[in-house]
Amino acid sequence: MHPADIKKTQRAVQFDQGRLQIEDIADIANGKAQAILSDDPKFRAAIARGADFLDRLLREDGIIYGVTTGYGDSCTVVVPPELIAELPHHLFTYHGCGLGEYLTPAQTRAVMATRLASLSKGFSGVSVELLEQIARLLDAGLLPLIPSEGSVGASGDLTPLSYLAAVLCGEREVWRDGVQVPAEQALREAGIKPIRLRPKEGLAIMNGTAVMTALACLAYDRAAYLTKLTTRITAMASFALDGNAHHFDETLFSVKPHPGMQQVAGWLRQDLDCEQTERNGKRLQDRYSIRCAPHVIGVLADALPFFRQSIENELNSANDNPIIDAEGERVLHGGHFYGGHIAFAMDGMKNAVANLADLLDRQMALLVDSRYNHGLPANLSGAEGSRAAINHGLKALQISASAWTAEALKLTMPASVFSRSTECHNQDKVSMGTIAARDCLRVLELTEQVVAALLISVRQGVALRLRVQPDAALHASLSDMMEVLGKDVALIVEDRRLEPDLRVLLERIRSQAWELYAPQN
Template structure:
């Protein structure tokens, strides 16, 4: 059980909630803060004070006053009109993350929402009720309005939820659980949709997958080192300590651990003086990607616990301030940075693939690792596929955050495009994992030619585990099946902490 407080939620908590279906519980101190905040909203409505989002219109309509009898209709119109999401839905796990993150933000007690709405969000998490939320349509300021509106639709008995691979109307689910939809009161529609939880939810899933992939890239690269009789001296601790980046030092240490006991690696001067950069500079290249992961982790964990709606209510309602915490710039930058880091892991992996299959570079392995060079193509086209994915990643790495298109009659004249950045980061991660899967297939085949009995014990264990479902290349076959099976295996490891 994870206690949600509105603060202190971590990425490891999110791993447990998302992948291990850990349930959530509302912390008592947060409940009290929520109730105080709601009393303030009720007082504002009763006193007919003019406060943005409670009894005014939204965006450019912020100067339009709303009569007390229309306050409820205002929230319903808001959700329906803003539910303009387009395209394919976010993965169900991202939808689950979105519900958790919006709930955690509202528990801070700055939003004026009723406790019963938050209890319903918690019920959704604990009963696997996940909204179907289209991926496209958010500018990332004022928050993720369109995606979060589709989340809010489910609360009011509209919209759709996931049921396996199917989408079913939300009112069917509420009837199944003997519950009625929520009727939104003053400010609650705005509180639900004015935030950065779409980009942050996708960002959380991105980071968890990226961390797993970064660790996997190290043992996969270590197999390639064995297959190419790589020079182990380049990983000596003194080299990396001399530069001083802790991430670089850690990568070198982990690679040495994976290669401990290997009879396939060489020392400098035995076969050649030094390796190509894609082998020799693994700690420097991969270590730099780890630096990015550390930066992104810091920003995500701040945003996961942030009040990102508008207006915010302070001092028991005596102070209600309109601001701009919904602006997604910090996450937009983080996702753009993450894109580069993961694209580079794939980039250098593809270069190692080329060395494994190229007869001029692979230290005597068969051309393209073919069992019958010429008659059978072996891994030739796997390298093509990896090159294609790497090239696609370079296009996707263009920063989304450098773009901005004004909206709401120029009231919202600078937006973050953070959700686009998060979505593109996810695409890069999926591409990078497949590139690493190709490297692993090629490295395992190379090691088979060298002598699998000479492997490092820790890598030998991995080799045998994967050979159970990825057979040796004894003849040409449809390799896309192997790549996808290995991709699924690698992705599945995100469910547990492996570092």
């Protein structure tokens, strides 16, 4: 599809002083939406008032942190009037010391949109031209190369955001159609003129929480999907293990009123035959990884509304320093760049998500072990007859899933407790929010790999259960899931390399290809 045609199919997300949602940022990141800067004259006048107020203060010899002074601990250093215009360039230049892998194009789009959202609130003292330049780069697909490492999360994401500031001015490098290109060349060829940052604009771009908040938006989107997908896998595991669906009884869950946990149990009731006779030859109590699955998945389900509130409040905040109150004609020095709320949300999310990996890893251990899987073949091998002796089914896959789970669990140490005093003890208590967000994304990545392994396992386990119990009743939702999984993963009879299957399933998971648990009327 031609790029112009793609833009026609995208929904528009308008940037003004209105409230944005996580999905707006996620859709811009994933190419499903286009960022549009509002052309409302009232909005543009509100933005301009902040820049005009700063101009007047400068003419009147006012003292403004980061405008007429040095930065951070250097706030006691007075900048001579003739050098004020050069200060923003120095700020993004000396912060060009990031390392690590570059943010992906999707992550970079999320960062740019998140910073645009904050600056559009009208309390940063920036010009309309600066906002337009960010929107232009997004529209042209010119994305700053942003190293992922080097932020302590206060004063915001200074080092990574310096790469956005530099590219706006035609310096450093960009992604263009997946290729690294010098920013000066890319802007010139796109017909975009580099800007010169006004006195407060370097600080306004860099001294904020855009990187951690953008990554948090993308993490939330993935975690919310995993609550549903892990529930569906649990239902399939319960069926494959000939489990007792009465563990998810509605009355049972009514006496412990965590709404997210109750929702998970409700989803399991949609997938399983909860009207079966209480015992019916089944084990009275299934092991915890099945019986307590709503209690594990439900922690994340119940935490998601809190995570959403924290992330969206940060997304819709003016979070640089100083805050410019043009209406009251005040410069307010504070610490809104501190990313504590995002750090706490990401530390909490990675813990809850890693517990999903651990839950599924335990379910897989039951599925492959003939001592616990209620009559299924060892390692869920589909081979029969003499060939069963040389086929090993999912033996190695269970080892890999265990490795991914262990790594995810290892990363759950909260980043926010590792504050370091930096910058001559000016930044003596910092949030570590960006590290927490990066850790959370890695935990999500590992957990999705475990999910892919379990999708193969439950697809195999359900098929083998139907082989040994042809009269077992499979609900429509699980039958549909078996059908779609069967298109990607053939039944494993003879041993085969499973990496291609896993990679296909990972693509399905990350594109959220399957509709799961439509809202009930």
